[in-house]
Structure formats: structure tokens, C-alpha cells
Amino acid sequence: MTSQHYTATVYEPDPSVDRVEALTAALSSAGFTDVSVEEQPLRGGGTSPEITASHPTTADAVTITPFQRDSASDEDDPLEISAIFHENVRLSSWERDAEYASFLDACVDLVREIAARLDPEYVALFWVEDWERVNPGGSPLADHVTVPPEVGVYSESLRTDLDGLKSLYDSVSVRREETDSDHEIVVRSDGPWSETAWGDVHNWAEPRRADIPLDGVTDLSDPLGSLEPGECGTDVVISRPNGSPTFSNEALTLEWCYRDESDALRRVADDSFVRRVVGDDGPVGELPADADPDDERVSALIQGSIPTAFVRSSGPNDETIVSTVMALDMETSKFDLLVRLAKVARVDNVDDDIVATIAEMVTKLGEMDDQDGIDAYIQRKIL
Template structure:
């Protein structure tokens, strides 16, 4: 990865590019359709190089990102390389260089606030009592990755058992452990979900949750097994948008507006209305523009 990073930086300087993206998740629109770049670039890649004039078009780095980028460096020719987050892809132990002949200045944001933003994982089922039921959105452990594809997701109706494990509501089969505290990084969180597997668990049925970043307990809690949750309603949408990202965005909306009963009812109505307009031309792009 360090070699790829160096190649990106050196080519950007040698070719005098205005914009060079690297690591563009499928749900991000980091491609460029025209100029000026500041008016035609919808979203930023996880790692990218920008000419300083392009950064100025956006109003500076502060205006380009929701939070200060994890890593910024200046290159020859007034180029700026930005690594948005400490987890730009599925490896978490890589750090871009701080002392290299192709770098002029380097800035890391290793603050506690940044760490909380990058790693702020939490298990929504940790707030549920023993015996409570809900809907988890899971993938098999071999499908763990930097992005969760809709086709890999499984809606699982679960119960919190006496050992604080999640078991399938219909069969009682073990699904995963409930994680009560953030162990410090995404990889450790994933491992913690399968840290204490009971003897009766089937290896091919072990799963991990995708609902670990900002999804509130109210989105997963069921009062009755025949009810719906915010999670199940999102999964039922027949639209080609990243379902996990949509739930994260709805969680952010809920937190910003205060998670009240009326707010949840409004979100329920919103999702029910979406079910009726799935065939409307351009609806998926509207969802991305407004929520993702």
C-alpha cells in the first residue's frame, strides 16, 4: 500500500494533475464529469490528490469534509494529498508516510475526537434487555469487508439470550455475541462478535452485524415478532442503494433531530412512502442526494 501511495503522489506531481482519486467505494460519486472541478465533483474519494486551486474552489479542506481529514500532506507543485479516514479500506494497520522525499509537509489528526468519529462503533443490541427481540442485519463472517454489499445482507430476527448472545427467533441457533463495549477499532469489534462462541453453534451459521455505526437501538427493537422495524423496512425497499449506508444516514438524522416516538413514526411513514415510489424514475438518485 505504501508503494501505491507513493506512486499516486509521484504521478500526480509528474503529470501535474488537478485531481487524482484513489479508493472510491461504489456508493460514492467521486468520478469527474466536467469542469470546474469544484462544481462537478459530487463526493470525495477516501484517498485523493488535489491541486491547491481545486481545494480553493471548494472553499478549503474544512469545507470539503464533515470532519478534519485524518492525514494531509503537501507535494511539489502545490499539490495536496488527503487521506480522509484512518480506515480507507479493509486494512487498518497502515499509516501513510511522514518522512519521504516526495512529501513537503505532513499533518496527522490523531485527536480523540477523530478517533471517536472513525471508530465510533456501538452494538445497538447492547441496550436491549435479556429476552428482548429485534432485527439484526448480518453478513457471514467471510463477507466482512470495507463495504457491505446488499446481496450479502441477511435480515435476521433474533432474541437476546441469558448469556447475552443473539439467537435466531425461529430456530434458537446462535448468531453472534452482543458487544457491550467498543474494543477500540473496527477489526477488534468484528472479532468481539464471535469471541465467545457456544458449543452448540454451527460454524456455517456464524454471522456478524453490519449495524455498528450510529444505528440506534430503536431501529432494531421489536415489540412483537410480527412487527416491522426501521431495519426491516429499509431491507424491504426495492432500490439499488447501499442499505447499510442508508441506515447509518437515517441514524444520523434521528440523532440530530432527537430520537422521539414521533420522530420514529415520521421515519416509518417516510419509508412506507418510499415503498410506493420505488418505480419512479430517478428515485434512487434522489435517495442518494438527500440521505447518503
């Protein structure tokens, strides 16, 4: 098992439910096979059940330990069940290949099935290196759930205690659904989870400009809207979506562009139209005469609250933080990385020093060719 594995931890499950029976059923329902239960010795004496299973197409394994509270446990600690995935569960990499996408579907469905069968207060699927940040580490849970995991499941009572989930989530790409068990499941990824048992895509709630609170930290202005006519910058765009936008690496396109006198953004290479600058009330002005409405692109940077300092270039083809991130050869979501970097920058009011520091970090990422090393560097230096 890699030391950089993922874990799904279940907090405060219903104590009246037979955990082993519920967990084995959850694994089978989620599509895992070869489900088995073995008693494993405990260091203090006695045994505890350990459940193992594998995914049928990838052979990737999952091990679940339904912890039992003993007399030495701190009664203030949440009661936990831990599922260890022996393969990195990089949700942003769902397009890597069909088998990996199937494995990710099963992992996400397993979290959903566990919530339905064990009725927990909270379930978190996260990278084990994030343990100190994501693990609540105490009760009541509402006082300790402060960092959202990649997949989070929240009971109705926990959502009430948290006063909703807006305090946890921002403009990072999110899908969410309320289940029959009155849990809300939130996935911080743009994968096609509608193809699982979760329902059609229109049942997911995508954060939109109007839904994100203007709290002085989130900036929903167009980062290229601050450019003067003739000034150059880099935009990251997607085709205009029919439904909720998708910000996977494959969906994003980097555009080197400049702002013209009519508030249109045009490509540096050939002056062709990209999109209009976006103001508080939407796109500014009319479409240029040479523009086809179907060709106007949507900027991912507005959804990601990316600051102008990340996009402004000193010349037509000079690198920016955005262009450097987009050039990275990595599986990690580049959109999510830009959003996280923007958060870091805003802590220091996006001053020149912090922008220079972020540019150095991104350059360092570009020198790496190992995905696990990239993930570790992002966690250590950026998060």
C-alpha cells in the same frame, strides 16, 4: 445527458502543467477511448477546449472542461476543472453487471490519474445534486471542505490543513490509499477497487471500532445489546470476513432474532444461533454448545452505529426501521442509508418523534420504483 449526472471537479491543479495534455493522457490511462479535443465558443467571446471520451464496453461518455480563470473570476474561488459523466456513477452498484463494474473502475481510475498528472489540492467525484453541499466554493480549501464526496482526493498539504481526514469521515464504508504523488484517495463504497491499479485489498484502510473516535455522536455499542432477554429485534449481518468487511447490498442478510438468557442472539424462526451480543471488549460470553464458530455472524449495524430504536420490534415479526430499509428494492447502498438515517436520528437524541418521522420516510421510499426518484428523495429528505 441525465440531469442527475455525476461530476468530478479538480480544485487548484498545478498551473505549470498543460491541462489538455494531462487530461487526455489521464483518460487514456484510465481506459477511456475515442478521446478528442474540440474548441467550444465562450459566451463572452473566444473559445475553450472541451475534451470528450467514451468507455469501450458501455459507450458511456465523459466530457471534461479545463476551465481557465478570466479577469471576471473571483480570485478567492478555487481554480477548477470539471469532468461530467453522462452515466450515473453509482459506486454502490458495482455488482450490477460486469460492464458497469468496468465503467466504475474506469471512473475511479480517472480520478486517480488526474490527481497524479495535475497535482491538485483536491478532487471530488459527487452527484451533481450535491453541488451546494460538496463544492468548497472558496479558498482556502480547508475552510470550505466540510462534506466528503463519494470519491475524494486530498493533497498532503490539504490533509495537514484539515488536521487529517477523521473530521470528514465516519463509520460509512470507506477505502483509502496513499498514492505515489502523496495524495490520499478515499472511496465511500465497498466495491472491489483492489482489482484496479490501486493495489491489493490489504492496502486499503477499513474503519474499525478502535479507529473511530468516540466523540459523543458516534455510538459503537451493539444496538441489540440493549434488548432484554426474550425481547425481539432485527439484525443485519455478514459472514465473518477473512479481510476487510464488505457491506454491499448483496452481502447483507436480515435476521429476525431474540436475545436469550446467555446473551446469544437466536433466530425467531427456529432458535438457531446468529451471534453473541457484543460488549465494549468484544463478544460477551462463550459460544453456545450448539454453535459452530464458523457460523457466528458479524453485525453490520455495529459498524454503522445504528441505534437500538431502529432494531427493536414489538413482536417476533413486527417491522422495524432496519427491516423496512432492507426490504427496499433499490440499488442505493442500504448500509449507507441506515448510517445516514442514524445520523439524522442522533441530531434529536433518537427521540420517539424523530424515529417516527424516519419510519415514515423509509415507508415512502418503499412505495417508489424509480431508482433516480429514490436517489432524489434520499438527497432531499434525508441528506
